[in-house]
Amino acid sequence: xxxxxxxxxxxxxxxxxxxxxxxxxxxxxxxxxxxxxxxxxxxxxxxxxxxxxxxxxxxxxxxxxxxxxxxxxxxxxxxxxxxxxxxxxxxxxxxxxxxxxxxxxxxxxxxxxxxxxxxxxxxxxxxxxxxxxxxxxxxxxxxxxxxxxxxxxxxxxxxxxxxxxxxxxxxxxxxxxxxxxxxxxxxxxxxxxxxxxxxxxxxxx
Ligand code: MD3
Ligand code: FE
Numbered sequence: 001x002x003x004x005x006x007x008x009x010x011x012x013x014x015x016x017x018x019x020x021x022x023x024x025x026x027x028x029x030x031x032x033x034x035x036x037x038x039x040x041x042x043x044x045x046x047x048x049x050x051x052x053x054x055x056x057x058x059x060x061x062x063x064x065x066x067x068x069x070x071x072x073x074x075x076x077x078x079x080x081x082x083x084x085x086x087x088x089x090x091x092x093x094x095x096x097x098x099x100x101x102x103x104x105x106x107x108x109x110x111x112x113x114x115x116x117x118x119x120x121x122x123x124x125x126x127x128x129x130x131x132x133x134x135x136x137x138x139x140x141x142x143x144x145x146x147x148x149x150x151x152x153x154x155x156x157x158x159x160x161x162x163x164x165x166x167x168x169x170x171x172x173x174x175x176x177x178x179x180x181x182x183x184x185x186x187x188x189x190x191x192x193x194x195x196x197x198x199x200x201x202x203x204x205x
Contacts, residue, residue: 002096005146005158008132008170010097016089016136017163023138026083027109027197030054033080034072036111042066048116055082057106057204059125066125068106068204082107089165090134090201097167099132104201112142112182112196120147120155120178123202131203132169138162138197140185147176162192 003011016023036050039061053059057068058079072079086107094102110118123133137160144166147155153176160166168175182196 003158005156005166006172006175009146009168009172009175010166011158011160012093012096012165012167013161014163015093015096015165019085019089020138020163022085023089023136023199024197026085027138027199030080030083030109034058034075036109037074047118049118050111050113052109052111053107054080054086054109055105055107059106059108059202059204068125086199086201089136090199093134093136093165093167094132097132097169099167099169102132102134102201102203104134104203106202106204108200108202110198110200112140112179112198114184114194115181117181118179120145120151120176122174122176124174125204126202127205128203129173130170132167132173134201135166135168136199136201137164137166138199139192140182140194140196142182142196142198143180145178145180146172149174149176151176 001013034052036052039047042065059068090104141159141161144158144160145155147153
């Protein structure tokens with residue numbers, strides 16, 4: 001079902017539940033081509049989340065800044081192609097949320113291990129802010145933090161479970177957001193493994 005969490009932001013609960021195993025299999029194959037790596041921020045901090053990309057462009061961070069590039073700096077080769085299933089899930093979720101011509105050219109793959117987090121930030125490295133961002137949660141559940149347009153605005157917390165898809169566009173596109181440190185799932189110690197993946201689809205250019 002559809003949960004509105006803000007202006008032009010919706011959680012499509014269980015939207016990708018039937019595709020979970022196939023999506024995880026695709027991630028497994030992609031990581032052999034462009035491995036997960038931790039990246040440094042321009043300020044010199046190391047992000048705790050492991051990241052990779054697929055599609056025409058990938059998001060990277062280093063001491064020189066944040067940007068989208070066509071070549072994986074670790075392998076020296078183009079990012080792997082976006083699997084058809086990734087693309088289909090992203091486009092259909094965007095459509096269901098009212099964005100009918102979303103054509104993602106970048107997919108950032110975040111890998112969260114227990115204790116890792118993503119601090120409050122804005123996504124503003126994309127050219128066209130009228131295009132939404134679509135995110136797909138896989139593996140362990142996480143607590144998503146959703147703030148406002150200013151860092152000081154109050155933050156709401158929403159749990160995100162495996163198979164949930166979130167579409168952010170329009171008025172919430174520049175809202176601050178982050179992910180609380182990942183906890184082990186004490187109810188399902190072996191079921192979902194000890195990792196969370198998040199696929200984040202964007203139109204970078
Ligand atoms: C809200 N990833 O990669 S996805 C990121 O779960 C990122 O890995 C988180 O934030 C994760 O940049 C959250 C949800 C998300 C993505 C982009 C947004 C929420 C957003 C842009 C604007 C507002
Ligand atoms: Fe983000």
